[in-house]
Amino acid sequence: MYAQHCSALLSIAQHCSALLSIAQDSISTLMRRNIMEKHWLTVAEAAEFLRLGRSTVYRLLREGKLPAHKVGRTWRFDPEELNVWIRTDKAKKFPVADQKGGANG
Known part of the structure; x- marks a missing residue:
């Protein structure tokens, strides 16, 4: 049994x-x-999407403040992740819109 x-x-x-x-x-x-x-954005496209300069995008990448994915030697960005980042308190503490004359400029 x-x-x-x-x-x-x-x-x-x-x-x-x-x-x-x-x-x-x-x-x-x-x-x-x-x-x-999925449509992945390049650095230039992400900069345009965020209304930032490319150098600012690279600085945020170096500081680990921007959601991104390294593919070989290049960076790629998921627009959905960038939208979430924009809406978080973390992103609001960084005055993104002020940098290129956006919402506050």
């Missing part, structure tokens, strides 16, 4: 493991597809 229960539990565990593997593969595929379909 004990051997039958162990065998049944082993079978269930193997099925769960297989399902987990399939789910992980599916999630990985969806994430790769999403990354590939």
